[in-house]
Amino acid sequence: MGQEVVIVVREFDAEKDCLGVEEVERRCEVGPSGKLSLFTDLLGDPICRVRHSPAFLMLVAEMDEEKEIVGVIRGCIKTVTCGKKLSRNGKNGGNDNTPLKPLPVYTKVAYILGLRVSPSHRRMGIGLKLVSRMEDWFRENGAEYAYMATEKDNEASVKLFTDRCGYNKFRTPSILVHPVFAHPLRIPKRVQVFRLHPSDAETLYRRRFSTTEFFPRDIDAILNNKLNLGTFVAVPSGSYNPESWPGIERFLSEPPESWAILSVWNSKDVFTLEVRGASRVKRGLAKTTRIVDKAFPWLRIPSVPEVFRPFGVHFLYGLGGDGPDSVKLIKALCGFAHNLAKDRGCSVVVTEVSSREPLKSGIPHWKWLGCAEDLWCMKRLGEDYSDGSVGDWTKSSPGL
Template structure:
């Protein structure tokens, strides 16, 4: 079985003609540059029954899917897999002509039995989908993989909300005022309810490990004021929330992101989730504000890409498959 989709996303940026000769702008970098969009296909999943592997079925499925991509005008195709999944990597890079493209990090943080205390120096504002769309388009539209239909993402029933962190002394006077005169430091984050789609489960753990994990939860629940980290019950089916659209600016942006992640943890706790997950670029400076457990996270996921047609114009960014990694990427929660 194979699944795929096609969407229009940002693959680069170009200088706006209106500001090419201007050295200043009061509305941020996204006004000096415009996004360069491409119609890109994504292979959501490839599964072959163990009894039918090594028979060329996976290769045929990929070729059939790519034919559908081309028929519908896709310029590129990309997929994600674990870096150590050698069979998958070999299939796509050796047999299907894909190139290793990006290596983002998947960061996983467990949800504890106690609530996290939020910084009193940070104010968190719940944005409407319209307000969130305006900020994302004005500030992050040139981010690689930014979806052109961001409004559809934010208005999706699985999107719990978008939250903006600003200094406690700041006042919210609407998006126009925020964009024209933002505080020195701020951060933004959206939450996606992946729990409604599927659950995960860890199997094969020994009885000793299960007992130790349960003990940490019992202590955390009985003595929440100690704020001890506890290991959730991952040995039964559990759901998670996915944080996406993480961004920010200013010298305190990392701390703002930390406050937003703590807030997202508490939202996940209220909804009985086992973990909070996100995926960011390996070069993302804001990742230092994202709490996570190394034992649960993946430092290098692997995205591979392929150009589907040589007859396409190179456009403003040339052949995207040959472009160097950028600092940030936008991970679409619909692909999680």
């Protein structure tokens, strides 16, 4: 009989484990053919799930004898909105004539990110060990739910979490990707774009979107982070003095008929991505667009940047708006973000939105680069620690 393989799961040690983790990452082919690799696991970084989370952990699985790292997992805990409750304004809950106001219900959600197991050591229960140890840490730190994201067609990952770890299929958001062209996009003259001060952005987000599912309670820390490149609001031209923002209180009390908002996160300074598995035909077509665009720049050909080598990304988050022209305004904002990315040397802009998001039709994207349906799975870890009661969040219907 062969000697039993002993796998030790322990905390990541930056001084001695970096090379081993990099080797595991290299061996694991991540991302579907022709798509942006690492998106599913690293989209969390732009909204501060790991590097800017107050509670995070990284574990490695190591062969006891050889001291070879054969698996890795990352996780963190954030406080986010899981629902809403109605409350009356005024002291002591108000009176019967006081209008009801929706308030966010917060809970601690744990995120599982970057689960990797070397291909030569799969089907040995290593992934299950890593997830179990990470969940123990989640519970110790008061998380009520654990969540993970994967490609919808990643059968091995889906089966591990739903069949063996007790997770439920929860949401299917869309990852929308748009290449950054060699020429800037034209912003319609009928649209005004204002950059908000972080405090104004926080006020707007909290007043209008705090009851939105997954809204982070520490939105102020995100907006003030050095990787945040700004929050921008688009309104129809003529709504305000074109030279100055009217102020957040006036905007909220007298909003224009239509408006849109988004924030931009600089992922370029955190990690790079690349397209893997694209066919020679797609590579050739992409190169052709660049050649033609360079030869005839006045035609403004929508050329594909070099995405088959590591490149930088800007992540668009906090997308929202209101009014009959909000779709057109979010499209203009995406064009503004495209030009910002061009000026900063990024090759791609990307966002992740609910599959039911009304503004989705206004977000420019290329289908072959993105993912129409990502898959989020969630598990309830313990008792209800949330600020209020929404029942079991894993059984709730999707919000926007």
